[in-house]
Amino acid sequence: xxxxTQAQTEISVVEKEDVxxxxxxxxxxxxxxxxxxxxPPSGELVFLIRRNSFDEQNEISGRYSWNFQKSTSSFNFxxxxxxxxxxxxYFCALSEAQGAQKxxxxxxxxxxxxx
Amino acid sequence: ETxxxxxxxxxxxxxxxxxxxxxxxxxxxNTVSWYQQALGQGPQFIFQYYREEENGRGNFPPxxxxxxxxxxxxxxxxxALELDDSALYLCASSFGGRRNSxxxxxxxxxxxxx
Numbered sequence: 001x002x003x004x005t006q007a008q009t010e011i012s013v014v015e016k017e018d019v020x021x022x023x024x025x026x027x028x029x030x031x032x033x034x035x036x037x038x039x040p041p042s043g044e045l046v047f048l049i050r051r052n053s054f055d056e057q058n059e060i061s062g063r064y065s066w067n068f069q070k071s072t073s074s075f076n077f078x079x080x081x082x083x084x085x086x087x088x089x090y091f092c093a094l095s096e097a098q099g100a101q102k103x104x105x106x107x108x109x110x111x112x113x114x115x
Numbered sequence: 116e117t118x119x120x121x122x123x124x125x126x127x128x129x130x131x132x133x134x135x136x137x138x139x140x141x142x143x144x145n146t147v148s149w150y151q152q153a154l155g156q157g158p159q160f161i162f163q164y165y166r167e168e169e170n171g172r173g174n175f176p177p178x179x180x181x182x183x184x185x186x187x188x189x190x191x192x193x194x195a196l197e198l199d200d201s202a203l204y205l206c207a208s209s210f211g212g213r214r215n216s217x218x219x220x221x222x223x224x225x226x227x228x229x
Contacts, residue, residue: 004157033215043203045158045220052215091157100171101148101209103218105157 006106023092031097119221138206147189152203
């Protein structure tokens, strides 16, 4: 069975600090997909990134970066120079390669950026 | 490009009643998925529809049912509502139902069962 664990329930930092959100996953599949979504107070889940299991290259997009390490089953998300607008709940999710397109989400990390 | 829209935004029902939630998929998308998000939890997969057929279901009882229409819009029906059904219901659309396709979510319907 698949499982995604986000051990950090809440994180609070001061604006301009760097912050890393942790994500650990479990799956028996050799091919799978990992995602990060952002959920602002409006409720809509906003897609941030997708990573394929066979591509361990880290990715940077502006202030956002992702570190995928298959050896430790982790897919961590770092925000550099955080801003108040980054405040939201962030979810890590896993989709296996077989069967329906089903995302298994972690419990989420509530990130608060204080001015 | 029109995003995923859901209606209604909020709904209050009484235990035992039935409810229908609606979703219009993003233009160009032919696959719709429904998720239930309890307060403080991550979303949980209910089911997915592709070309008007259910092609995957999570661990939800049969009183949760759905439909997908030829225009790819969708409905989620819940019968015999229970208090634990109170949650945010999220609809998501994608193209082709591919496992690696990002899902595009709507703002959700907040259902309260009293």
